[in-house]
Structures are given as structure tokens and as C-alpha cells.
Amino acid sequence: MNVSFYTLGCKLNYAESAELRHRFEQSGHTVVEFGEPTDAVIINTCTVTENADTECRKIIRRVLRTSPSAFVGVTGCYAQLQPEEIASIDGVDAVFGSKEKFKIHDLITDFSKKETPQVYVSDLEDVGFEEARSAEGDSRTRAHLKLQDGCNYNCSFCTIPLARGKSRSMDFPLIEHKIQSLIEEGFHEIILSGINLGDYESNDGERFFDILHLIEQLKPKARFRIGSIEPNLLKPEIINLVAQSHIIAPHFHIPLQSGSPEMLKMMRRRYKAEYYYNLIHTIKEKIPHCCIGVDVIVGFPGETEEHFMETFNFLHQLPVSYLHVFTYSERENTPAAIFPGKVSQNIRKERTNRLRALSDMKRQEFYRSQLGTEQTIIPESYNNERSTWIGWSDNYIRTEFAANISLLQKPVKVILNSLDSDIVSAELSENQIEEKQWSNYIPLLV
Numbered sequence: 001m002n003v004s005f006y007t008l009g010c011k012l013n014y015a016e017s018a019e020l021r022h023r024f025e026q027s028g029h030t031v032v033e034f035g036e037p038t039d040a041v042i043i044n045t046c047t048v049t050e051n052a053d054t055e056c057r058k059i060i061r062r063v064l065r066t067s068p069s070a071f072v073g074v075t076g077c078y079a080q081l082q083p084e085e086i087a088s089i090d091g092v093d094a095v096f097g098s099k100e101k102f103k104i105h106d107l108i109t110d111f112s113k114k115e116t117p118q119v120y121v122s123d124l125e126d127v128g129f130e131e132a133r134s135a136e137g138d139s140r141t142r143a144h145l146k147l148q149d150g151c152n153y154n155c156s157f158c159t160i161p162l163a164r165g166k167s168r169s170m171d172f173p174l175i176e177h178k179i180q181s182l183i184e185e186g187f188h189e190i191i192l193s194g195i196n197l198g199d200y201e202s203n204d205g206e207r208f209f210d211i212l213h214l215i216e217q218l219k220p221k222a223r224f225r226i227g228s229i230e231p232n233l234l235k236p237e238i239i240n241l242v243a244q245s246h247i248i249a250p251h252f253h254i255p256l257q258s259g260s261p262e263m264l265k266m267m268r269r270r271y272k273a274e275y276y277y278n279l280i281h282t283i284k285e286k287i288p289h290c291c292i293g294v295d296v297i298v299g300f301p302g303e304t305e306e307h308f309m310e311t312f313n314f315l316h317q318l319p320v321s322y323l324h325v326f327t328y329s330e331r332e333n334t335p336a337a338i339f340p341g342k343v344s345q346n347i348r349k350e351r352t353n354r355l356r357a358l359s360d361m362k363r364q365e366f367y368r369s370q371l372g373t374e375q376t377i378i379p380e381s382y383n384n385e386r387s388t389w390i391g392w393s394d395n396y397i398r399t400e401f402a403a404n405i406s407l408l409q410k411p412v413k414v415i416l417n418s419l420d421s422d423i424v425s426a427e428l429s430e431n432q433i434e435e436k437q438w439s440n441y442i443p444l445l446v
């Protein structure tokens with residue numbers, strides 16, 4: 001049978017779809033590109049915002065229009081939380097919850113159109129950890145490795161604990177093998193990923209720091225990047241280890257969500273603004289060239305212009321490098337959905353734009369602060385017209401430099417020269433990495 005997949009949402013969802021594809025192939029099915037004639041389509045959904053739900057329904061309807069005779073199965077966070085809503089869309093054949101996501105090919109033996117949709121959604125009480133990894137975009141240089149899933153926190157705006165269940169983690173002894181197989185496949189960078197990554201805890205009590213320590217000891221031939229990590233879990237020992245590491249990139253992505261103490265409390269976040277402030281300054285003191293990204297939510301219920309300006313000013317004066325700005329969206333069954341003080345959609349939009357402009361400024365400021373320095377880049381894509389390579393530095397600077405196409409994704413040293421909007425122009429450094437050093441640092445593809 002031919003099967004295609006469509007994925008919405010976060011990087012973890014993409015990694016899980018890659019794993020699903022793999023499992024279908026192992027069961028003897030052929031995976032075809034989405035949009036090609038197929039016998040079955042599996043849609044892996046997201047429910048982080050109202051928009052995400054709308055987008056999921058749109059895609060389901062599009063698939064039903066373009067492949068009317070194909071079996072249509074829907075899984076993912078939206079499917080876990082709103083199975084009936086999805087099953088009520090005429091033409092959907094099955095809905096699979098988070099626990100059933102990786103069992104689709106076992107649950108369905110006959111992928112023919114169904115008279116009535118079959119709903120396989122159970123509660124997530126004892127859901128286990130499922131492995132997943134994927135390449136980022138079209139790049140064969142970077143891979144996400146899922147180490148943890150679910151979340152035990154109860155932020156008042158978030159549906160993830162409801163959609164994905166409790167925190168659970170990959171077995172610690174498996175990690176070395178997973179890393180090695182990604183490197184053997186030719187990946188140069190591995191992004192350590194999870195829903196609440198810092199909450200990693202193995203059955204034997206190993207924590208996230210132990211994974212980093214293991215990586216340092218193994219000295220694998222790749223660069224490692226830490227995915228998003230909650231501020232209260234970014235412990236001093238992690239910062240110290242990254243500060244002296246040549247393998248783990250000096251880059252943290254640390255959700256803040258609001259700079260207003262009152263809003264943080266309403267959001268039920270597990271830290272205070274003052275703690276976050278000190279954390280960022282500690283990181284920059286120990287790793288001055290560190291890139292720091294921040295998640296922030298605007299338009300949370302009760303957010304006045306004063307609260308918003310507290311967040312704006314807080315971020316303005318912090319040495320952070322970019323922001324991911326999310327417009328608050330009411331999610332059913334979350335405490336915040338019924339909080340008073342709804343912020344109008346226009347104001348939410350306007351505040352989102354103001355923070356996005358601040359993010360552009362912060363990114364440029366950070367990029368500018370690194371001009372003149374030498375950085376290691378893993379070239380990812382080649383621009384034939386300009387004869388340039390584009391790639392990312394250890395500290396997450398998007399860089400373009402002229403070089404022959406034969407460079408073929410070998411890590412190179414460059415000098416950062418000038419800033420051109422959202423990318424830095426660079427030139428190859430005379431001080432290149434010795435071949436033998438390369439092979440100690442990162443494997444060569446050529």
C-alpha cells in the first residue's frame with residue numbers, strides 16, 4: 001500500500017512523523033510524497049493555538065477533496081484532545097490519540113474507506129516513551145533527537161500535558177547508540193529535543209546534565225545543540241559544562257513567557273522574573289558569545305499595557321539574541337481560558353508586532369557584536385547564482401560565504417565580516433581546521 005504523511009506543529013511532531021514513516025516502511029508499505037496518488041494519508045496534528053486547530057481542519061478537508069478514495073487517518077495532539085470534532089468531518093476514516101500514534105499500522109489491517117470513523121483514543125495515564133528522530137527541513141546536516149516527551153508542569157495556558165501526557169524519557173543506555181547511528185548517517189549537528197527537555201529523568205535517575213556529561217566523555221564527531229529548556233531546569237552545572245565544551249554549542253533557548261511578575265504568577269510558571277534576569281546575566285558572564293533565544297507570550301488574560309511594557313522593557317535591557325513571540329490563544333480545558341480580562345485580538349496582534357520588531361533588533365545587535373570573530377560553520381545549502389554557502393555558526397549566527405560547491409558540508413572556519421539584514425557575510429578564514437582535527441571534531445562527508 002502507498003501511504004503519505006502531512007505534519008503540523010513542532011519539531012517533535014516532525015520527528016515523530018519521520019518515525020511513523022519508518023514504521024510503515026518496516027511493515028512493508030511504500031511512503032510517497034504528500035500530494036501524490038496514494039491509498040492512505042496520515043495527518044499528524046497540533047493544537048497549540050486556535051489557528052493550529054483551524055489549519056488542521058483545513059488540511060483534512062483538502063486531503064478529502066484531493067484524495068477522495070484514500071483512507072484518511074488523523075493523529076497528534078489535536079486528535080488526542082478533540083477526537084469527536086475530527087471524527088465528525090465527513091470522510092475521515094480513523095482518529096488515533098497520542099498513545100495510539102505509533103500503533104496505527106497494527107490497529108488498522110485494512111486501510112480501506114470506512115462507513116463510520118473509527119476512534120482510537122485512550123487516556124494517557126501510563127503512556128510510554130516512543131523514540132523519534134528526524135532531519136531538520138531538507139538539510140542532511142542537522143537532526144533532532146527526541147530524548148523526552150510529555151510534561152508534569154501545569155502552566156495555566158498550556159494543553160501539552162493534556163495532549164501528550166506525563167513526562168517520560170528515553171532509556172539512558174540507549175542514548176549513546178542513537179547518537180552514533182545519527183553520526184554514521186552523516187549528520188553533523190544533533191539537536192537534543194524534548195517537550196520539557198530539562199526534566200529528562202531515566203529509570204535509573206540520570207538527569208539531563210548526565211546526558212551532556214556523557215556527550216563530553218564520548219567526544220562524538222558532531223556538534224550538539226540543546227533544544228528549548230525551562231529556566232528553572234537550566235542548572236549552573238549545565239552552564240559550566242557548556243562554557244568549557246567544544247562539542248555542545250553555546251546556544252540556549254529559554255522560555256520566559258512574560259517579564260511581568262504578576263503575569264508569570266497567573267501563568268503558573270516556576271520561576272520569578274528576577275531569577276530569569278540573573279540566569280541570563282550568569283550565562284553571558286560565563287559565555288559572552290552565547291546566543292540566547294526567548295519564548296514569550298503576548299495578550300495573556302489580564303495583560304494590561306503596563307504589564308506588556310514590563311515584558312518589553314525587561315527583554316529590551318536583557319542581553320538576549322532573539323525572541324519567539326506567541327500570540328496568546330484560548331485553549332479549552334486550560335485554567336487561563338476562563339481567566340477574566342481577555343485582551344482584544346487587535347491588541348494581541350499589535351503587541352506581537354512590537355515584540356517581533358524588538359526581536360529583529362536584538363538579533364541584529366547580537367550578530368553585530370560577533371563581527372570580526374572567527375566561527376565554525378557547517379555549510380548547509382549552496383546558492384548557485386551567488387556561488388555561496390549558507391550555514392549556522394556554533395552560536396547560531398546565520399552566515400553566508402563565498403566558496404566552491406565542492407566544500408560539500410565540511411565544517412569550515414570563517415571570519416564574520418558584515419551584517420546584511422538577517423544574515424552575516426563572511427569569508428573563509430586562513431586558519432582552517434586541519435583535516436585530522438576535523439575528523440576528531442566532526443565527520444567528513446567527502
Ligand code: SF4
Nearest residue numbers: 151153154155158160
Ligand atoms: S513547561 Fe509549561 S508551557 Fe512547557 S510544556 Fe510544560 S506545561 Fe506546557
